[in-house]
Amino acid sequence: MIDIKDFDKNRVKYIEAAKKRGKKFSFLFNEPAVKKDTIASQIVKTKQRELELLQAKRNAANKNISALTFDERKKRIVELKPLSEQIKHLEHEVKLYASESQDVFAWPNTPKDDVPVGDDESGNLTLREVGKKKKIDNPKDYLSLAEPLNLIDMKRASQVSGSRFAYILGPLAQMEFALVQYAQKTLLKEGFTMVVPPVMIKEENMAAMGYLNGGGENETYHLTKDKLYLVGTSEQSIGPMHRDEIFKEEDLPKRYLSFSTCFRREAGSYGKDTKGILRVHQFDKLEMFSFTLPEKSDEEHEFLLAMEEKLWQGLDIPYRVIKLCTGDLGWPSARTYDIETWMPGQNTYREVCSASTTTDYQSRDLNIKVDRGGKKELVHMLNGTAFAIGRTLIAIIENNQQPDGSIAIPPVLQPYMTGLKVIKA
């Protein structure tokens, strides 16, 4: 969440920042809501002060009560009764008004100043295009290539699980674990710790990560019987891992490379990308996650992006780097870079990676701090995709397709493919 104290002082700043996120968030800053909150917070302040004075009075009168004689004590108790009732009354009032003003604090993170302003993805900025597109005559899309080779089976998956599920088979399934090996080889020397996290997390943690706001709840699988959420990305499991902890300064940056299955309802995307494995309810993903000093988070953000680019360059697949505009940012994100790879079979770029800084938005809720010579400060938290396996496989298939319909395996993956260099019928 945002800093409520700071919000209270700089309402205008926050409202302007929220407005930058575009029309779809206008419910945040509509006048009545803001006005109601402002008034409530002022009342709370006044009453709180009043309450504290009364409490001080009561505490003082109670301080030496046990030293009094029986009669004195009796007298004192009678005197204190009305004061005590007054206090109780005020406490209730403060709570009432406080709950009113809290309503507004499901507020998104404030975008960084360098993030371009825009209503939706049309405002996104292409920073650079990297890599050379291979010349492919009559390129096919990945599904037309994969199904004849029996690498992806959508039909049986839909019989078993319904739409938006897939069986990934044979060499393509092997390639998933080749990617895991390749990512480890590239990233572990950069100080990442490999982790396989829980994929079911408690409600409080899903909330703290900021994914239940702004329609996020609708996108998650919620196991209400057990009060657990299935993660949509392992970021949601890695952040809370250090909940209520205080890092030593020298322990930062703390970097994790996490492998997990991810679950998404895709509730808002009916009819979109319905074929194949591009958009499915379940996929595996390798995710990078960093805890950093506040002043180092921008640097770390560039680092995560650099790691993503390194991985794609190693696969020799052309991509472009996108800086998302304010309207396209996720709820907890202050800045996001996407990587989109070239998909020759679809004659377009598709998103395969995303790297975000959430600054102190998540760490505030999770209470994750760093000890700076006695002073404790909230850490910054960042996340970035290493490989979203499904989409990575798509990119590899389409970019490495051969005229005969076979698929060349990228050299960096070959060591992990039981001797295979090409996938063919």
Next chain:
RNA sequence: GGAGGGUUGGCAGAGUGGUCGAAUGCGCCGCACUCGAAAUGCGGUAGGGCAGAAAUGCCCUCGCAGGUUCAAAUCCUGCACCCUCCGCCA
């Protein structure tokens, strides 16, 4: 699924109605001793809010929420979480 135990400061752990925001130990910080370190001794050391330039002062917080009381870590009610044993289980 059945039975039981627990939740107190960075950690361990005392505390069953008032002088308890909380003994003691460990850890950490400072000082002394030392060439230096260890050991030892002395002192300090929870978080948040409000006021203040600061010193400091006041308020809140002993899992959470309600209740009893002049007064709650302590009594009552509900909830959450953690753990142990039995059963089942990759």
